[in-house]
Amino acid sequence: MLRFLLPRLASAALAALVSSLVVFVLMRSVPGDIVGQMLGQTIDPTASAALRTFFGLDQAMHTQFVDWLARVLQGDLGRSWYQGQAVTRMISEAFTVTLQIALLTLVLATLIGVPLGVIAGIYEGRRLDAAIQAFNLIGLSAPVFWVGLMLLVGTSAFFNWSPPFAWRSPSEDLADNLAIVLLPVLSLAVLQAAAYSHFVRECMVGELRRDHVRAAFAKGLSPAQVYFKHALRNILIPLVTFMGMILIQILGGTVVIESLFSLPGLGRLILSGIQGRDYPVVQGALLFVVLIAISVNLAVDALYGLIDPRLRR
């Protein structure tokens, strides 16, 4: 186990450090800072200097980075310069929103995409396959933003309905929560279901041509037994890898969907942080995103072992 974890953790730590440094330097190289935004048309040098001191911007850049890093290592991401709230709290609030959307999307996309892919694989070359492939093509080529907008405008035009605007977590108000996440999840799921279906079909087609499948048929097993026990089982490993990739992709794709549907998720937190030059928020949230991506990859690696005992050695 240690031999599995240690090298991965070391490279994860390095990746987090390097990306943090890049974000730190990039944010400070972008013209304009919070002081400029707070003072607007005022350019009083005393006021400007006072604010720079208040935010620690008068320190040398490497001092600022070391200070920030030292606090991060103690689990303190600092406070938002605008909101005054702890960045960790802002991230956790925003991430629960994004995570709910992402997980629901993943579930829905899996439920739609995997069966479609399996069916298309089984019926390779026939009409059903062509229909499913058409769906895949449309789903893969339609931009999330466009699908979301069409759903939003469409439901408004046909049902005179629009989602509630104020975010409610499932524990606050489940009905409202589901009404809020319905359209965003649908718009994301269409795309991901198509990606899934395409991927599973390819795997399935390849698998069904292999010798052990033919042998199973020759043995007289029922098609259901062949498909589910002999073919599908072998595509689980690539499927899990693919799920990990999709999850990361969905987490990234929510930025657009959060903006479209007014959701206070991680993407919008980062976006408004960048626009306002709220360095602690941007640095903290991006570090968090990097950690998430690393953990998903780690989890996928670990899952291989569970699915395929040969990989445990």
Add this chain to the structure above:
Amino acid sequence: MATGSRWTARLAIMLVAGTLAASAFAQTAGEVLLYGKTDPGARSGGRLTIGSLTEPPAMDPYHQAADARIRVTVLSYQGLFYESASGEAIPLLAESFTVSPDGLTYTIKLRQGVKFHTGQTMSAEDVKYSYDYLRDPKNGSPGAGDFSTVQTIDAPDAQTVVFRLSSRNGLLPITLTHRYGGVIPKDYFATPDARARLNQQSVGTGPFKLKQFRQNSVLVFEKFQDYWQKGLPHLEEVTFAFMPNSAAMVVAARSGRVDMGIFTRPQDAEQLTSTAGLKLVRTPSMNQKSIDLGSEHPILKDERVRQAIALAVDKEAVMKASISGYGQVLGTMVAGMQARWGLPLSEVPNQKVDLGRARRLLAEAGHPNGFEIDLTTIITYDWMDAAAVLIAEQLKQIGIRVNIKKVELGVWVRNFQSKQMGFTFNDWPSSPDPSLLFYRHFRATPMGADFRNWNNAQASALLDRGREESDYAKRREIYNEFQKMLASSVPTIMMFSSDLLAVERDRVRNHQQHPTGWYFGVVKTWVAN
């Protein structure tokens, strides 16, 4: 309006005489006008939801210059005076005031029985603390510069505050309004986490208390039960829903999720005019869409080049193209103040398109074949995109080849503050007074910021006189002269003010938008059920 102008006349007489005790009449007249007109049929209760495309970065009126912040904090924080829609300073937390004959001492009597949201009663010490904090540049408030002529603030007794000035400043009352600061309890900023806490809890005296501020989602205000104006506000609760894009807002307005939507693009608002139960309300504003011509630019520093550009720009056509005509073409004054302070449009130089003269001016300036120049536009300011294309076409007629350069707002602000504006579009709001509009922007340094490096001594002298003078008629003369100078020397081309656009449901009553775009009008808004 009649009472308003009578009050103004009185104010002028009182200031000139230098002795005054505001009469009972003046106070009542003023109070009626606070927060817009009173609706005798108004009923109390109910909630209002307003959709907004802009979101305040924070709720701190002392340290945030953003207009999106001012719009909403005016509901929770109050100054000593209120800036009426027509640009007068009407006593608010002040009850009356007197000015010494030399114009250097303002003695302000405070209203009694005013409570803070924290429960304390307001006294002169709180007022002194608030304005002393605001004007000390070490506290980093964008409002500090407005108080450069204030020498001391004293609180001789619980109901009296005395401002002593180093030089005459006729606009002190309008400075004590709402753009920055507001009266808060003494020593508030000495308490731990004071700035951050303003995002969760308001500490002003205004009609609404902050209930909840959730970034990227909603801002909720509730009625302040101990508010000093009896019977106000009418609404129990006001919610601002922040919409990141206009499609979501159109949908929310149509389905009734919001009672009112404040739009920035006419084409979005227009989509709703055919929906039953919704109406589009236009209000002339105090913002201006302009083209700035910074004299640090090697070509633009020649006045003749700037005049030539002004003569080639067809403001009307640009307004039609960029905001579908939902606005007012400007001379040298924003629409909301044109009647009271504007030079009549017929008297403003360089307003009619005259390509012949423009070409001659360019030739005289040594550019007979025109030149090439970058025009800066700001990303997310939609109107600028259409306007830039049209301006490029218009300037091509006199040989100026325009490259459109899009920059992000933060970058633009940096260029602006470092006085490297070059040739750029600008979009800025104003407080309702010509000095607040012009002084900082056009007065030469160090008194002003002179962002466009205009460095015009004559204009600066006029701006100084305008600030010292308190007589309305004389001020008007001074500012008319200044506006002529502005239009003939062209450090900026004020093109148009876009109207404020509100789409309201039937149940929304007596909502009067203030020309600043700040939500003062919500105080007297009520809802029918």
